[in-house]
Amino acid sequence: xxxxxxxxxxxxxxxxxxxKTLDAPRRAELDRHIQECADCRGLAxxxxxxxxxxxxxxxxxFDARLYARIAREEARVLGWQRWLWRSIGPLAAAGAVVxxxxxxQVPQEPDAAKPENKIEIEQVAQAVDDLNLLIPIDR
Amino acid sequence: MEAVVALExxxxxxxxxxxxxxxSFGLLLERHRGPVVHFxxxxxxxxxxxxxxxxxxxxxxxxxxxxxxxxxxFTTWLFRIATHxxxxxxxDRKKEKGHQSLDDSHAETLGGLERQVADRQPTIxxxxxxxxxxxxxxxxxxxxxxxxxxxxxxxxYEGLDYAQIAGVLSCSExxxxxxxxxxxxxxxxxxxxxx
Numbered sequence: 001x002x003x004x005x006x007x008x009x010x011x012x013x014x015x016x017x018x019x020k021t022l023d024a025p026r027r028a029e030l031d032r033h034i035q036e037c038a039d040c041r042g043l044a045x046x047x048x049x050x051x052x053x054x055x056x057x058x059x060x061x062f063d064a065r066l067y068a069r070i071a072r073e074e075a076r077v078l079g080w081q082r083w084l085w086r087s088i089g090p091l092a093a094a095g096a097v098v099x100x101x102x103x104x105q106v107p108q109e110p111d112a113a114k115p116e117n118k119i120e121i122e123q124v125a126q127a128v129d130d131l132n133l134l135i136p137i138d139r
Numbered sequence: 140m141e142a143v144v145a146l147e148x149x150x151x152x153x154x155x156x157x158x159x160x161x162x163s164f165g166l167l168l169e170r171h172r173g174p175v176v177h178f179x180x181x182x183x184x185x186x187x188x189x190x191x192x193x194x195x196x197x198x199x200x201x202x203x204x205x206x207x208x209x210x211x212x213f214t215t216w217l218f219r220i221a222t223h224x225x226x227x228x229x230x231d232r233k234k235e236k237g238h239q240s241l242d243d244s245h246a247e248t249l250g251g252l253e254r255q256v257a258d259r260q261p262t263i264x265x266x267x268x269x270x271x272x273x274x275x276x277x278x279x280x281x282x283x284x285x286x287x288x289x290x291x292x293x294x295x296y297e298g299l300d301y302a303q304i305a306g307v308l309s310c311s312e313x314x315x316x317x318x319x320x321x322x323x324x325x326x327x328x329x330x331x332x333x334x
Contacts (some may be wrong), residue, residue: 004320011319012301013293039327046279046327050295052269053276055177056186062176063168066194070201 002030004040041093146317149213156204164204171214174297175221181292182225182285184277185233192228196221215306218299222289222307229285279329287322294319 004010016022017030034040141316146154149170156308157165162186180189199220261269286308291300293307 005324008313011316011323014323015294042327042331043323046323046330047295049272049276049330050280050326052272053280053296054273055180058172058176059186059189059190062172062190062193063165065225066168066197069194069198073198073202084283 001028002033003037004030004043005037010043014043014047018044147213148210150209153200153204153213154208154209157207158203164201167200167213171217172197175217178218178221178292178297179225181280182222182288183228183295185279188228192224195224199224210304212303214299215303218293218297218303219307219309222293225227225289226285275330279326282329283322283325287318287325290315290319291322291326 002013004014007013013022013030017027020027023032030040034044150165152163152167156167172193176189176193179192179196180186183189183192196217199215235288280291283291290304290308293304299307301312301315304319305312306319308315310318
């Protein structure tokens with residue numbers, strides 16, 4: 001027995017039954033059941049009543065209004081991006097200039113600290129020491 | 140590469156939108172405009188509000204294009220956005236003015252429906268009967284808790300399956316089955332006198 005109320009596919013069964021897409025044996029079975037079961041008969045009747053809920057046609061200007069909204073929104077986003085660029089762009093440029101100036105103003109390390117200069121000084125000191133060795137001690 | 144080939148058409152279109160192809164966005168809009176607006180209309184029961192919300196949905200889709208990944212079916216993703224937008228709107232409207240009277244939007248709805256049935260030229264009596272029935276259906280749907288309402292609308296009118304609705308509402312499939320059935324039982328009870 002198919003009872004819509006006792007079937008977890010009840011809503012789909014009802015839909016298929018009324019759309020006449022159920023296979024013949026099941027449809028015949030449900031036909032018989034609906035004759036006997038007031039609950040299921042009521043369900044079938046309610047489903048058919050819902051067909052009376054017709055809808056008005058979509059307004060002709062619907063698409064035009066939508067595209068106008070999209071265009072407005074895109075223009076707003078573009079405007080916001082431009083504003084952001086105009087506001088932040090000069091600030092970013094100014095920041096870059098300040099950073100460059102600051103970099104140029106930083107005192108350079110003394111030459112002596114550079115490794116190649118350090119080696120050169122050591123070599124000179126060594127040479128002076130060598131010269132000292134050439135001078136007789138008892139002079 | 141195989142995964143890309145196997146992608147559903149909507150997901151392929153959305154990937155093209157992500158790559159900057161606005162024509163594909165137009166195709167997606169063409170395919171889903173109706174279902175999204177109609178779903179939202181039945182959720183909030185007001186044409187102007189539903190179209191405003193639908194615009195918000197497609198705007199969000201467009202905004203998210205660069206982050207889009209085809210991890211779920213496109214429809215599931217789309218209806219998740221639509222449901223989120225609708226539930227927020229319902230919550231905000233409840234906060235603003237309490238329970239909204241159906242009568243506020245009734246005239247507007249009838250205006251829309253009038254256009255649809257104009258060719259059939261029903262009698263005044265038929266129109267009145269239709270109005271009463273329609274009002275009762277609208278009231279029955281509006282009386283459902285918002286999540287149940289969303290599930291019913293996706294299942295009944297948009298043809299989403301259990302798995303997709305579960306994806307939209309972030310629930311398990313079994314939870315959706317029972318949620319839907321409770322909703323249909325509530326509708327049956329509300330509409331019983333109309334049978």
